[in-house]
Amino acid sequence: VLVIAIIAGAAYYMVAVQPFQRVILSVGDDSVKTGYFLKRMVASQGMTADSVLQSLTAELIIRQQAAAMGFPAVTAQDISDYLRNIAKGENETISDADYDKWFQERLDTTGLTAQEFNKVIEGEILAQNVQDTIGAQVNPQVPQAHVWIIVLDTQENAVSAKARIDGGESFDAVAKEVSLDTTSKENGGDMGWQVPELFSTQISSVIDTLDIGKCSDPVAFSQQDSTTGTTATSYLLLMVSEKSAAMQATDAQLSQLKYKAFLDWLSAQEASTEIVFHGLNGS
Template sequence: MTKPTHLWRASALALALALPGLAAAQAPAGKAPEAKAAETPAPAPIAPDTVVAKVNGQPITGGDLAVASDDPALSLPGVDDAQKQGLLVDYLVDLKVGAQAAEAAKVAETPDFKRKLNYFRDKLLLDEYLEREARKAATPEAARAVYDQSVKLMKPEEEVHARHILVDNEAEAKKIAARIKGGEDFGKVAAETSKDPGSKTEGGDLGWFTKERMVKEFADAAFKLPVGQVSDPIKTQFGWHVIKVEEKRVKPLPTFDELKEQIDQHLIRKAQQDLILKLRQEAKIERTAAAPPSPSEQKPEAAEPKKP
């Protein structure tokens, strides 16, 4: 039988979240649901040392509440801040009650618990240390330098802004191409005849795209077609297309602001990796004979020479 390691999660928090659904399920049939009450105003911040509850004399503080609020497992989407704070206090009370019972049962004295405690302490220490140190690397100057270097490496790409009409067969595509070349509005014909649900309501408009975003036959035709002209029918795996090119341009380079968050994450990850490598190099690490081999230390087997 699997050990129920997560039974403690069925606390006041879980029960409180379940109650609204339970109440709705038990409502009399045919009764109209009541109007949703206005959201409770966000609660004022609680100072870290402020006691919000006591369990057998042991305090639960605003600081404890803040730590629980940051726990991804307790994100509680759809619950407003005031309700969440109240639910978290109930959760921390259950946590404290359970922890006190576990202490009384001497759970903390077992070798297994001590190993787990040491592991999670080391993990939490490392996470906090890496986050603190790595954020020092994500300076505005470093981010700007990465952006400038990245922009230099970006190759200019041509983009096309085009419309298309998709149909099932060549004969129908030829008729549509003739209508448009005869003066009918492309957007109106697209709305009337196109089988592409994604662009039909937009008059066949596909927006701007680079060549690699489209299947080869479509891309080749669209990028060769002069601006303002309508193509003959083009066959792809999706059917038959009639294409009109509206505009062409060189794809604009992304701005610094558009890439800043991505660059910051890159700088943080790189700083963390570099820091771990530095710490390993400076540490005295001894792997005993009982340790499994590290993948980084395993050498690939030499390939046998080809027989003549």
């Protein structure tokens, strides 16, 4: 009977336990097991497996680099304060009973244990600390350009619109007539002062090299619909009416520049870190 029980226990472990203990992702010296990955998939509520893996990779890299950068450890009080601030919403305070109820609802929704949930929050706090530190190094005086745009659905229409502008028609008149960009069409395609760095590399390169008052060649721009997942391609005509080598960024632009600096930093860390996806069967 004992032998049968041992065999049955071993079989149960092999089928029901061991698969969840396999490592699915390695980031440097840290790893993620399949069981935790599946929990995070459930907690993510709709994120794809690739997105969850990317998120876990970023969390581990930030955790590693935060320690290397000398950030103090996140305390239980830090986590409690962070969560209570979220839980109270627009209220000034939240009672212990209401907070405990809110916290339990988060656990029920995500399927995570209290320890696992707090670990996720610890990662969010570390990420914010790193992001704030990197953002503080961003210079608010940045190159800017006064940009005008015409958006069209086909290359043929873009070529036709450019021919009209090159033939003497004003950019703003053509924009008001044919542009599909509802935010700038009524203003003749005027987008105001923009930070080229915040556009895609392709578009920023066009803006940086475009002569003042000249219409660009059509620029193909593809964008994925977050709802349907389909990709649509538009064709842009760009014009720059003014340029400044250093102009004070607006609060919104500065916020975007800081976040971009953080993402660039994170990409650099990922490139220099050994990251291995072991597959859903783990290792």
